[in-house]
Amino acid sequence: MRAAHSRARHQNDPRRILTDPLAPKILRLDSGDLPPLPDDPTDLYGIRFLAARSRFAEDVLAAAVATGTRQLVVLGAGLDTFAYRNPHAGLRVFEVDHPATQVWKRQQLAAAGVGIPSSVTFAPVDFERDSLAGAMASAGLDRDRPVFFFWLGVTPYLTRDAVLATLRFMAGHSGPVQVVFDYYGEAPSTLSPRLRAVREAAAKLVAELGEPWLTCFTPEDIADELRAMGLDRVDDLVGRELIARYIDGPVPDADPVGGRVILAGRTTTP
Incomplete structure (x- = not known):
């Protein structure tokens, strides 16, 4: 919900970095119902980072589609709307998420009058308990x-073992594979007292939820893990550098969690 509200x-x-007219709609909000953008630089940074990570993923996907990719898997889809504004003819989209979350999302889509295209396939899976390979095989x-x-927006909430097992599933794909995912870096020792307090408050909030x-x-740890899996391309982008790709002017160093985005891939068969 927080990610969806940020996109809206x-x-x-x-x-604006990401144009997503369905973001308010899936929440059943009119533009006038949305609160104004925050004045706090950390809150504004967070909204723009979420937009930039989605924009980056969609841009890289477009390049992959241009060279023949026709399958997209959205892991931990939540209320993401790409599948319902997909501009790529012939691209099949698999949405993977917890079964209860998928039921709720479909209710939100129906209430908002957003149809489900024939190109969308739902694959229910609990990342910590179910076999992702089995779910994807059943989905086709x-x-x-x-x-x-x-x-996007998933790895911090999983155990390290679950994160790496999911990445190994991707890396084990027989054909060419690419993934865009984000992660939180280790808390830098140079965090200002204000940003450290923000991080601690945010961690307390999500734990209570x-x-x-x-x-x-x-960055070194995750890069080593990915290369050991056979993913020979690893592009790791600092959050503020990613945002700066899409907006003019300086981006404040206002990230309390060290959010980063990785594009990893392999163009050959393993």
């Missing part, structure tokens, strides 16, 4: 053809 509020941003993913994965942050990585 971002539609009123004069420095072709492991021999190129595939692209979106995995029953979704505590469980996993973070250093």
Whole structure:
């Protein structure tokens, strides 16, 4: 819900990074119902980071589609709307999420009058308990053809073992594979007292909501893990550098969690 609200509020941003007209609609909000963008630089940074990570993933996907990729897997889809504004003819989209979350999302879509395209396939799975491979096989993913994965806003909430097991599933794909995912870096020792307090408050909030942050990585750690899996391309982007790709002017260093985005892939068969 927080991610969806951030994408919806971002539609009123004069420095818009991601155009997503369905973001307010899936929440059944009119543009006038959305609160104004925050004055606090950390809150504004967070909204723009969520927009930038989605924009980046969608841009890289477009390049992959242009070279023949016709399968997209959205892991931990939540209230993401890409599948319902997908501009790519012939691209099949698999939405993977917890069964209860998928039921709720479909209710939200129906209430908002957003139809489910025939290109969308739902694959219910609990990342901590179920077999992702089994769920994707049942959904009809072709492991021999190129595939692209979106995995945004998920890894901090899983155990390290679950994160790495999911990445190994992706890396084990027989055909060419690419994934865009984000992660939280280790808390830098140089955090200002204000940002440290923000981080601690945010961690306390998500824990109280029953979704505590469980996993973070250093850039060197996650890169080593990915290359050991056979993913020979690893592009790791600092959050503020990613935002700066899409807006003019300086981006404040206002990130309390060290959010980063990785594009990893392999263009050959393993």
